[in-house]
Structures are given as C-alpha cells and as structure tokens.
Amino acid sequence: MTKVYNFSAGPAVLPKEVIKKAQDELTSFKGSQMSVMEISHRSSLYTEMFQKAEEDLRYLMEIPDDYDILFQQGGATLQFTTVPLNLANNYRRIGYIDTGHWSQRAYQEAELLHKFDVDVVASSKDSNYTELVHQVELENKNYDYVHLTTNNTIEGTMYRDLPSGLAGQTIVADMSSNILGQKYNVDDFGLIYAGAQKNIGIAGLTVVIVKRDLIGKVSNLPSMLDYKKQADKQSALNTPPVFAIYMAGLVFEWLKEQDGVAAMQALNEEKSQLLYEYLDNSTLFSSPVKREDRSLTNIPFVTGNKQLDEKFIAEATSAGLLNLKGHRLVGGMRASLYNAFELEGVKALVDFMKEFELKNKGE
Amino acid sequence: MTKVYNFSAGPAVLPKEVIKKAQDELTSFKGSQMSVMEISHRSSLYTEMFQKAEEDLRYLMEIPDDYDILFQQGGATLQFTTVPLNLANNYRRIGYIDTGHWSQRAYQEAELLHKFDVDVVASSKDSNYTELVHQVELENKNYDYVHLTTNNTIEGTMYRDLPSGLAGQTIVADMSSNILGQKYNVDDFGLIYAGAQKNIGIAGLTVVIVKRDLIGKVSNLPSMLDYKKQADKQSALNTPPVFAIYMAGLVFEWLKEQDGVAAMQALNEEKSQLLYEYLDNSTLFSSPVKREDRSLTNIPFVTGNKQLDEKFIAEATSAGLLNLKGHRLVGGMRASLYNAFELEGVKALVDFMKEFELKNKGE
Structure with a gap:
C-alpha cells in the first residue's frame, strides 16, 4: 500500500x-x-x-x-x-x-x-x-x-x-x-x-x-x-x-x-524552505506570494494552467499525496505543513513535483 | 478487577x-x-x-x-x-x-x-x-x-x-x-x-x-x-x-x-422499573418523584439522611458503582440509565442497595 x-x-x-x-x-x-x-x-x-x-x-x-x-x-x-x-x-x-x-x-x-x-x-x-x-x-x-x-x-x-x-x-x-x-x-x-x-x-x-x-x-x-x-x-x-x-x-x-514551539518553528522553517526553494527554481510551478510574507504552514502554488493544476492534483492523489487542492477562492494547489506534518512528506511532494515537471515541460 | x-x-x-x-x-x-x-x-x-x-x-x-x-x-x-x-x-x-x-x-x-x-x-x-x-x-x-x-x-x-x-x-x-x-x-x-x-x-x-x-x-x-x-x-x-x-x-x-427507539424504550422501562420497584418497597431508600411523572433515564433517590447518603455513595463507588452522587441542587443519589447502560448494571445496583439496606437498618 x-x-x-x-x-x-x-x-x-x-x-x-x-x-x-x-x-x-x-x-x-x-x-x-x-x-x-x-x-x-x-x-x-x-x-x-x-x-x-x-x-x-x-x-x-x-x-x-x-x-x-x-x-x-x-x-x-x-x-x-x-x-x-x-x-x-x-x-x-x-x-x-x-x-x-x-x-x-x-x-x-x-x-x-x-x-x-x-x-x-x-x-x-x-x-x-x-x-x-x-x-x-x-x-x-x-x-x-x-x-x-x-x-x-x-x-x-x-x-x-x-x-x-x-x-x-x-x-x-x-x-x-x-x-x-x-x-x-x-x-x-x-x-x-x-x-x-x-x-x-x-x-x-x-x-x-x-x-x-x-x-x-x-x-x-x-x-x-x-x-x-x-x-x-x-x-x-x-x-x-x-x-x-x-x-x-x-x-x-x-x-x-518535541522541545516546544521554538523547535517546531525551526522544523516548520525547514519544511517550508524545502518547498519554497523548489517553487522558486521551478519552470513549471510557482508561489504567488510575496517572499517576505510567506507562511510557514500554508503554501499555495500554481502552474498557471488550470487544466495542468487539475492533472497534477489527480496524479498526486493517486500517488498518496492527499488534499493538495487549493481553496476554491484562489484555485491552484496548497500544501499545509502544520506541526504534525513530517519532513519526509515534503520531500515526497517535491520529488513528485520534479518528476511531474519533467514529464509536463512542454505544456 | x-x-x-x-x-x-x-x-x-x-x-x-x-x-x-x-x-x-x-x-x-x-x-x-x-x-x-x-x-x-x-x-x-x-x-x-x-x-x-x-x-x-x-x-x-x-x-x-x-x-x-x-x-x-x-x-x-x-x-x-x-x-x-x-x-x-x-x-x-x-x-x-x-x-x-x-x-x-x-x-x-x-x-x-x-x-x-x-x-x-x-x-x-x-x-x-x-x-x-x-x-x-x-x-x-x-x-x-x-x-x-x-x-x-x-x-x-x-x-x-x-x-x-x-x-x-x-x-x-x-x-x-x-x-x-x-x-x-x-x-x-x-x-x-x-x-x-x-x-x-x-x-x-x-x-x-x-x-x-x-x-x-x-x-x-x-x-x-x-x-x-x-x-x-x-x-x-x-x-x-x-x-x-x-x-x-x-x-x-x-x-x-438494537431495533431502534421502541426497543430501547422497552429496555429503558425494564431497567427503570427494576430500580423503582425496589425503591418503592425499600424501608431505607425512596424516590422523591411522583409516580406517573418518573423519568426512564434519570432516577434520583434518597435515604432521607444526608450522612447515610454520603456513606452509600462512598461504598457504592468502592464497589464499582460510579457517579451515583445526585446533582448538588437536589442532593441524594441519582442513577442515570441511558440507552447504553446495561440491565446488569441496574441489577448490580439494586443488589448493592439491598445489602446496604440490611446493614444499615437501624440508622
């Protein structure tokens, strides 16, 4: 499974x-x-x-x-x-x-x-x-x-x-x-x-x-x-x-x-950084949010193409990356990385996004 | 245990x-x-x-x-x-x-x-x-x-x-x-x-x-x-x-x-009847509530002696009959017999009350 x-x-x-x-x-x-x-x-x-x-x-x-x-x-x-x-x-x-x-x-x-x-x-x-x-x-x-x-x-x-x-x-x-x-x-x-x-x-x-x-x-x-x-x-x-x-x-x-809020914040910085860094270097995905105002816990991202967003969400879901659909008000995708969300899950997401980017370069 | x-x-x-x-x-x-x-x-x-x-x-x-x-x-x-x-x-x-x-x-x-x-x-x-x-x-x-x-x-x-x-x-x-x-x-x-x-x-x-x-x-x-x-x-x-x-x-x-509300009601009648019958025949315990208005689910009862009530509650608790203390507004005892409360629990309570009545007859 x-x-x-x-x-x-x-x-x-x-x-x-x-x-x-x-x-x-x-x-x-x-x-x-x-x-x-x-x-x-x-x-x-x-x-x-x-x-x-x-x-x-x-x-x-x-x-x-x-x-x-x-x-x-x-x-x-x-x-x-x-x-x-x-x-x-x-x-x-x-x-x-x-x-x-x-x-x-x-x-x-x-x-x-x-x-x-x-x-x-x-x-x-x-x-x-x-x-x-x-x-x-x-x-x-x-x-x-x-x-x-x-x-x-x-x-x-x-x-x-x-x-x-x-x-x-x-x-x-x-x-x-x-x-x-x-x-x-x-x-x-x-x-x-x-x-x-x-x-x-x-x-x-x-x-x-x-x-x-x-x-x-x-x-x-x-x-x-x-x-x-x-x-x-x-x-x-x-x-x-x-x-x-x-x-x-x-x-x-x-x-x-887990050593309290400061330790959690450090982990949240690490998790979100991993995703933001990828987003900022990707030619397919991007973050719509101004850099210094970005959230540690809720990270929206888009491809800029609604159909491609939907394809991504569907394939991610099949791969076990669940609930990535963005809120209906803003569309796109959203990864919520709360305290209990594990670092390995962010790695799995970024790996999956890289693969998706490779496969969908020409779109 | x-x-x-x-x-x-x-x-x-x-x-x-x-x-x-x-x-x-x-x-x-x-x-x-x-x-x-x-x-x-x-x-x-x-x-x-x-x-x-x-x-x-x-x-x-x-x-x-x-x-x-x-x-x-x-x-x-x-x-x-x-x-x-x-x-x-x-x-x-x-x-x-x-x-x-x-x-x-x-x-x-x-x-x-x-x-x-x-x-x-x-x-x-x-x-x-x-x-x-x-x-x-x-x-x-x-x-x-x-x-x-x-x-x-x-x-x-x-x-x-x-x-x-x-x-x-x-x-x-x-x-x-x-x-x-x-x-x-x-x-x-x-x-x-x-x-x-x-x-x-x-x-x-x-x-x-x-x-x-x-x-x-x-x-x-x-x-x-x-x-x-x-x-x-x-x-x-x-x-x-x-x-x-x-x-x-x-x-x-x-x-x-469990066959729904009618079946539950029948069981609730049986459970409460068991306790009310005992209360009406006891020389120690009694129900303060008018017969035709009695609840199927919440049954207050008293000995008429505050200290004896407290003794009863303490001994009942030790015997595994929990939360029998009446609401602070009315004192005494209360047995709540909701749907999930088993008949055998009422039997255990009545048996315990009978024993307590025997032991405390002269009080």
Whole structure:
C-alpha cells in the first residue's frame, strides 16, 4: 500500500504518537475502565486532565499569569461574534486589518451585530492578498481593539512581526492556522483565538487566550458567549467538549516532547524552505506570494494552467499525496505543513513535483 | 478487577461495541490511512459519513422530510439563546413551562437577550419539581412558541405525553436527556434540540431538529447561530466537530442494530422499573418523584439522611458503582440509565442497595 501524506488545511494531520496513545487508552482512561469519552466533567479524572492541558499550553506559549485560557466551542467563526460582544465595550469601535478571506469574515460578522463601528484600517486586497500590510495608520485612535489574522490559511501569508502603527492599541489575533507553529509574544496581544483543528488537536474546540482585565465588562451576554462566566467556571459552564480537550492535551504533551514551539518553528522553517526553494527554481510551478510574507504552514502554488493544476492534483492523489487542492477562492494547489506534518512528506511532494515537471515541460 | 458501572448523567456511558469500533478504526478510517479525526470536512469520506449519520437519525426518530437536522456546537445552553433568536420573530413572545433547573436556565438565557417577552406559563416549582405540569392555560395566545423540557435530568421527571392546553402552539423541546430513549412524534414539535453527551454520543455536539418553514425569517444573526445558514451548508458553515459527528453516527448504527427507539424504550422501562420497584418497597431508600411523572433515564433517590447518603455513595463507588452522587441542587443519589447502560448494571445496583439496606437498618 502506498504511504499517504495528508496536506489538508484542516482538519489536519495529527502526530502519529498522539493517535496511537488515544487508541491505546480509548476503552479505559487512566485505568478507570471508562473511556475518556464517558467520564463526567465534574470528576477528578476530568479536572486533572483539563488542568494539565491548560498548564501545558501556558508553558508552551509562555502565557503570562494575567491571561485566562478558555476552551470553547463553535470555531473561530463564533469568535468573530464573541470577541466584539465582550471586548468592544468602551468606544464600540473596532479596527480590522484585512489580509484575506478569514480577515474579511471576521469583520463581516462584527458588522452583522449592528452594535459597533467596524473600520477596515488597512487592507492588502488590491494586491489580491498575495502580500500583507506592514504599516497601519490609524486615523481614529479610539478603537477598543485592532483585529488581525496572523496566518492567512487560504492565501498563504504570515505575520512574523506585527505591523507598525499599532502602539498603544489592544491587538486581537486570529491564530487558527499557525498557533504553536511560530513563536509570538502573548504579551503583545489582548486576546488570541484559534480553532483547534490545525495545530492544537481536533475540530470542535476553540482556544481563547485573553488578558484577564479585558473581560467581565459587559453584562447580559448569553452565558455561553460571556468570557467572564466561562473563565469563572474553568470553561465548564456547561458540558465541555471533553474528548477534544483530551486530544489537545495529548498534542500539548507531544509538543513538549518535541522541545516546544521554538523547535517546531525551526522544523516548520525547514519544511517550508524545502518547498519554497523548489517553487522558486521551478519552470513549471510557482508561489504567488510575496517572499517576505510567506507562511510557514500554508503554501499555495500554481502552474498557471488550470487544466495542468487539475492533472497534477489527480496524479498526486493517486500517488498518496492527499488534499493538495487549493481553496476554491484562489484555485491552484496548497500544501499545509502544520506541526504534525513530517519532513519526509515534503520531500515526497517535491520529488513528485520534479518528476511531474519533467514529464509536463512542454505544456 | 471489579467491573465498573458508570451511572453518570453525562457525559455518560457509551455502547461498548461503539467504543471498540472507534478504537479499531482510529488510525485508519475506511482504509484511508488517515484517522477520522484528520479527514477534511470537504472530502467525500466526511460527506458520506455525515449523510449516513443524518439519514440514520431521520430513520430512528421518523423525522419527516420537512424538518432539517442540524449538527451544532455549544450544547443545549447555547440553544437557549439560539432558539429565541431564530424562532421568536413574530410576536417576540415565548411561553416557558418550568419543570426544573434546565427549564429555568432556558428562560433565563432568553431573558438575557432583552429582546423578547418571556412568560413562565406553568410551573411545578411549588412542588419542588418532584412532579410535572400537565395542564397549561395560556392567557395570551400570541406566542412564537412554547418551550418545555421533555426529561428533567436533575429532578428525574419525564413527559410521556405533552401537556394539554397547547393546541395550535408551536412546541419547542429540550430533549437532551431522553432523546432516542423514549418515543415522541417529531410532528408534535416545531423544534427539538439535544446535547449529544447522553443518548447520542459525546460532548461537543448538539443536535437540532427543526421544521423547515420556521427558519430563515430573521436576518443579521451571527452566522453560527443562524439555523437557515447552517441548514443551507449542511452544518458545515465552518469546520464541524467531525469526530463527535462520527461517534453519533456509530451510536445511530448501533441503535438500528438494537431495533431502534421502541426497543430501547422497552429496555429503558425494564431497567427503570427494576430500580423503582425496589425503591418503592425499600424501608431505607425512596424516590422523591411522583409516580406517573418518573423519568426512564434519570432516577434520583434518597435515604432521607444526608450522612447515610454520603456513606452509600462512598461504598457504592468502592464497589464499582460510579457517579451515583445526585446533582448538588437536589442532593441524594441519582442513577442515570441511558440507552447504553446495561440491565446488569441496574441489577448490580439494586443488589448493592439491598445489602446496604440490611446493614444499615437501624440508622
């Protein structure tokens, strides 16, 4: 059987050791004769597991003590609503830095609430989101916060450093597709959120990291969307997604065994470099993304010929290189190289691309 | 090692065969060499799995074609908010039948929205929720819907038949703790919702069954809370909780193999009868719940002596009878006997209680 490599943008590949461990103990968690899927969220079995997951994440990201960590549901998309409801409580005005589809979705959901002034303060739309905005000039300084997307999953761009011009502003970041894969200082942000199905674990969990003094300022929010109520109840205001939290905990343990985020980032640099170098030297394939803004985790590429793209995707799939189709909004191909994606998979892809290039030179 | 029985009210015991199947195929779903936790929600692997889960649930509950089935996140508690936002769009008035803690939580969350008139149209609070309300007199008929809880998980009451006085009203039901364990006609309801962690599968999934002509009447809702948008996207408006949906699908398959809801209900009658009969004949233990309103799935009981209750719970735990502690709001003990809870576990409990009664007669 051909070995397969899963380039999916999410739900994405998980560390093999993590899946194996989950499999081994699926019928009896910590010798309890109960599956982790069956344990009560009011039991010590759960509490210990939950607390360890939280501690490990705090350690891995060096999250200061004055930040709460919440384990929520609904994905980043629900956070597009929840963040404004909780944080836009003073000026009722939010600035959005627009660097791609998910940045847009974030401010569109804020607009839907009809409660806030929603300003797009900078955008790279004119360059078709193939690059980022690095300088922001705020005409109005009265923002409750400025929102940005650290890694644009579809367009393949990534902030290594935050844009200039944001001094004194509270920054909120959607880190869904590069949390734990690239080092950031949590201190630079008022709030960070991320869907789990890329670098954290499985779909159905959203991690929110929020500076404690920013929350608890709005009353009458729906309880499930109230960060303060959730923080006060250690994210167990109602039944939390126990299994998804368990899987995140296993991934955090695995990350610690891999020497943490800095080591992961080094590996991610190596993996992505391998593919970018090939792309930049290929006469068939190319990266549409500006060099200094390229993502470590999501790498779109094209041949420039739609039919050839399709042929490539079909042949790659047959060769066990799965889920390389680009997002429908941008077309082409995309390789997502999250933390759990192995270096040998990138080598396999580049080898396959070289062969394909040779065979299809004249096209 | 003592065999354990898990009486947890949720997350609760799952069918052994289901856990075994999940374990067997956890590293390779349908021969894909990918875990079901790793598959893309845009892949055919996912779509087929999702569609089968939906079809099986439709079959099991005989859900008519004019109802949509949604797989959501956030638990019943988020539905306490989402249902009013979507359905209370005409009169902006909702009637609530108050039969316990979760009924209360439902109308409290509706009140928090400050958009609707929230009327408690009937309540059994005066009898401490040890019975239900069977007759409702609506002074105002202009309700968008009337909400009830079919099974009160904490208090141990259950509607076998809907209350009288609701003719012509749209009925919305929280069925979290007895969906698929007791037969209801879906046609009697405008909307049914249920957290998955009792009879459906694992925590992190909420099933919503809604008559299609009731939705799509409100604009500008947050997308994640908009039933119409969710229905139009087959619940994949963003990344759905793939693994939780997979587990629900396995439970639905298992239920079909057990001959469906009617067979489950018969078994639930047998299991609960065994315990109720003992309780009614015991000189130590008793059920606080009015006979005709007793739940099939959640059975509270007490000795009348708090210290003796605690002693019982401690000794039962040592004997492998786990999670029998009653909810903090009512104290005492509670045995939750969901579909996956085996008859032999009830026998083990009754045997243990008999022995405990003998030993503690003089207390």
